Amino acid sequence: MDSFKTLQDTISAALVSTTRSATRISSADIPFQRSLNPEIGTALDAQNARLLHLAQRLLENAAASSDAVGPKLPDAEALDGNWKGVVDVIDSLLEKADTSLDEYTGVVKRLGPSGDQAAASGAPKQRLSTAGSKLIAKPQLSFQHVPKNNETGGFRPLMTSKPHARIPLEDCLNAFRDSNGREQYPHPYQAEIESYKYPADMYEQSEPHPYSPFESTTATFVDTPEALAAMLAELKTAKEIAIDIEHHDNRSYIGIVSLMQISTRNKDWIVDTLKPWRRRLECLNEVFADPSILKVLHGAYMDIIWLQRDLGLYVVGLFDTFHAARALGYPGASLAFLLEKFVRFKAQKQYQMADWRVRPLPDDLFTYARADTHFLLYIFDNMRNELIAKSDFSDPEKDKVLDVLNKSRDTALQRYEHPIYDTELGLGSAGWYRLIMRTPVQFTPQQFSVFRAVHRWRDTVGREEDESPIFIMPNHAVFSIARLLPMDKAALFNVTQHVSPILRVRADELIAVISKAKTEDGPDLNDIIKKISDLKFSEKIQAATATPPAINVHSTPAIISTPLLATLDTPPLRAQVSKFWGTLLRGGTVEQRRPTSILNINLALPLPPLTAEIFADPAGFAAPDGTPKAEKLEHKFVPKKDRVPEDQRTDIFIVKQLGGGRKRTHAQATEDPTRSPTATTLQGAVMEDRNGAEADEINLEEDVSALAKTEKDRLKKQRKKEQKKGNIAASRASGNSELLGGEEEELAFDYTTAPSVLRAGDVDGDAGHGGRKKRDKKEKKKKDPNFNPYAKLTDAPKGLARSQKEGPGRSKTFSS
Structure with missing residues (x-):
């Protein structure tokens, strides 16, 4: 360890010196130095070539032990172009260093001893990611039935017997041709799944059965035929079981079921599905196909297919908690979300992508796999009660329990098919x-x-x-x-x-x-x-126009309907350029035109022609009972010389003259003594004409009252004007300006002598204090503020207050 420390210090010192030298060189003006001394330029080029050669050799050596490729660096410009390759090589080195450190220190832990205990134990831990997948031998090569990847026909079920069968197995293995002419085999348990009736307690609320403590219990690892037989005997006595599987598809073409977890109310099992005798697990159909046992899975769409493909297992009586979470409107539908919601258990989902082929199974993976089914039956109890509470059993569309059961049944009916490659069209799961x-x-x-x-x-x-x-x-x-x-x-x-x-x-x-x-x-x-x-x-059209099965109903005639085909001009499926912005980015100027609308109304129900007779007749069309209508008065043409002379005052009128206060009633207009003879004459003529044409809808009573009122107002204004002129003349003669006040309307406003609006407050204040222009400080404080043209800007809504900075002492988090 001391020698490694010395080597590390030596390398660090050399790197620091090199970095400082490179920094000093980059800060100098290299092009200027080249222009002064050509020998410096030659020496720099030689050093550049030497450094590039060394860098390329280092990258090639580093890439040789990883999946990356060392980039070529012929010159300095190639460094920028191949920088991504350089980064990939460095990343691969860092990943290998991280992997080595993890294997040495054993820092990868979950639900086990603490990091200090793991470091003290000194036992190296195996890395649980897929980085070491290349080092594990392929377990599928040791299977009794090695998987084949070149099948072109239909997938024949792997079953050799069919427990709990309504239809014998021999009748379920008759091949048929699909719409593409390919050979297929039916689902062997299709009849049993479609006729399955869920137990009555699915519609009864009950107290959730508590789960056993996770820390004080463990699971049984099943890796021998004897352990499999013992587990099967206990599973047959259960009413509900929880199932989950772990799948690996990185080092296999079709994938491998690597692990199976099964739990009852009281016990957990983890089944090793990588044993050479894995086909013996077909005996689990005695439980999986038993209609008296409810099977609870989460997100079972692919699990159902993988169980059929690898183990020949089929599920009858499935309840998928994923569909239940969707029906209840949860914000999440993953198993990790349900564990957090109902159990407060934090699942370490980083192990979901681990290499599940590793044997012996590490404790971390063992614990993670067990947690997937240990709490699932308790979650099922809670979700079932919530589904019942939110369902309306009188309305099938609001029956959430029925909706979840139907979707679970459809999931159980999924059928595995061989991945056949389509070269021309690229269709299928393996196509392009x-x-x-x-x-x-x-x-x-x-x-x-x-x-x-x-x-x-x-x-x-x-x-x-x-x-x-x-x-x-x-x-x-x-x-x-x-x-x-x-x-x-x-x-x-x-x-x-x-x-x-x-x-x-x-x-x-x-x-x-x-x-x-x-x-x-x-x-x-x-x-x-x-x-x-x-x-x-075309396939959709054929499915829509397919002849339905004949129905022997003689009371109702057959109606042949032709499906409506879309005749719209559909755009191409893939365009050369994006049309998201329309013509905005195609170049040129964009004309700003005002959109013009063309009124084109198409009514579903036709309306009758809108002629003059309809508007002239208040009753509209003829009465439905056929009652004759009163005849309309027809206006005859009268020559101009025979017409009654019109009042010239009523030809042209001004609205202001007819306006004024509120209109008077007919009685008030009659009692008015100042009414003019002209108005009286007009009213009399109108009343006579009114008696002769009762069908006319126009009433002239209000017009006559308006004319009478107008004449009265005119006389009243004239009297006021004469009186006003007399008062003004008398005031001017006496020299009294107070009588004039603001009554004289004839005088124009003089803007040259008027005080400024900006200084209006000072002028009014000076006038109120007898003309004094100087005030003391107290009077200035009491003075009204001057005119502010920006005062209205403060009426806008105010923003948030400036945030308070945290200081020492008492917290200011909630200070305003």
């Missing part, structure tokens, strides 16, 4: 279509041909080596190769950055695939996407 639709890329036909060829090569190698395609080459590397089209190994490694051992060995093979794909005349990306879209649309 789903990947390229999630990425907004635009490929030329040549690039698209290379993309499909590389994707197909990666899938083929993964099947041959039984490796995950992601482990061989990540998805972003496939896109990078299609864009840059590398033609040699150095360019290929530079593009992919992280090179897996399989890619390093088979790099020449991939280069040949890329070269061949470049020479092929491949299709256009948009054409293929359009073809797939049309194919899916």
Whole structure:
């Protein structure tokens, strides 16, 4: 340890000296020094080449023991272009150092002894991430039935017997053809799952059964046939069980079920599913398919498929707590959220991506796996009670319990199918279509041909080596190769950055695939996407127009309906450029035009033509009972010479003349003694005409009253004006200015002699104190403030007060 300390100090001192020298050189004006002395420039170039060569050798040596690729540094400019490669190499070194330190000190702990105890024990801990996946032998190679990755037909169930069967197993193994003409096998427990009736206590609230203490209990590890038989005997006596599995798919093409956890109300089991005799676990169908036992899982969509694929297990009577969390509207639906909500248990979900193939199973992984099912039945009890409380059983749409059970039943009916690669269209779980639709890329036909060829090569190698395609080459590397089209190994490694051992060995093979794909005349990306879209649309149309089964109902005639097809002009599925901003970013000036609207109203119900007769007749259309209407008065044409002469005063009028105070009633206008004869005559004429035309809706009574009032107001104003003129003349003759006051309206306002508005307060104050311009301090304080033109700006809402800084002593957190 002393020698390592000495080496560390020596390296640190050398690095500090080098860093200081480089800092001093960079602070000098190097171009100026080159121009003064050419020998300095030559020496600097030689040192640059030497340092670049040393850096490249260091990077290559560091990359040799990692997945990174050492970048090429021919000159100083290449350092900027390949800086990402330099960072990747340094990151790989730091990750290896971190891994080594963790393995040495054993700092990775969960629900175990403290860090001090672990350090004192001195026992090295195995790293629990996927970094050491390459060092573990593949357990699938030792299975009695080694998985195959090249199946092209349907997946035949692995079952050799069918417990709790309503339909015999032989009748469930009859193959059929799907819509694509591929051979498929039905779900062996489809009839049992569809006819299953959940127990009556699913609709009864009850006190949650308490779980056993987690710290004082443990789980039983099942890794022998004898332990499996003992566990099966105890499971048959339970009414509810909780199930969960751990899956590994990084070093296997289709994946491996690595662990299974099963819990009852009182006991936990952890089953090793990597044993060579793993197919014997099929006996668990005696419990998993038992309709008298309720199976509780969380997020069981993929668990159901993995159990079928690896172990031949099927679940009848499933309750998925994930669907329950969604139905109850929880903000989270993960198992970690439910554990925190109901049990206050903090799950360490970083172990979810651990390598579950490691044996013997570390204590941290053992404890984590056990916690997934230990509390699940208690969570189920609480969620069931809450579902019942929030359900309306009289309305099926508001029955949350029924909704969760139906979704759980659909999850249990999922069926595994072999991943078949589609080269042309890229459909299926292993195809390229789903990947390229999630990425907004635009490929030329040549690039698209290379993309499909590389994707197909990666899938083929993964099947041959039984490796995950992601482990061989990540998805972003496939896109990078299609864009840059590398033609040699150095360019290929530079593009992919992280090179897996399989890619390093088979790099020449991939280069040949890329070269061949470049020479092929491949299709256009948009054409293929359009073809797939049309194919899916036609499948939907066929499903919509499928002939329903015949129904023997003679009382109602058959109605043949034609489905409505969309005839809209749909935009292309993938555009060359983004149209999110419209024409804003296409260059040129954008004209600001006022939008003009064109009134074009289309009514669902037609209205009758709006003619003059409809508005003239107050009753509108004819009465529904056929009652005859009164005849309308027709106006006959009268020549001008025979017409009654009109009053010229009423031809043109001013609204102000007819306005004034409130209108008087007819009685008040009649009693007015000052009423003019003209108004009386008009009213009499109107009253006579009114008696002769009772059907007319226009009433002239208010108009006559207005004319009479106008005549009265005119006379009244005239008398006031004459009286006012007399008073003003008398006041001027006597010289009394107080009588004038503000009554004289004829005098214009003189702006030149008027006081300033800004000094209005001072002028008014001086006038109030007898003309004195000097006041004492007390009077100035009492004086009204001067005119402030910005006073209204303070009416705006005030913002938050300035934050208080924390000082010594008593806290000011809540001071305002």
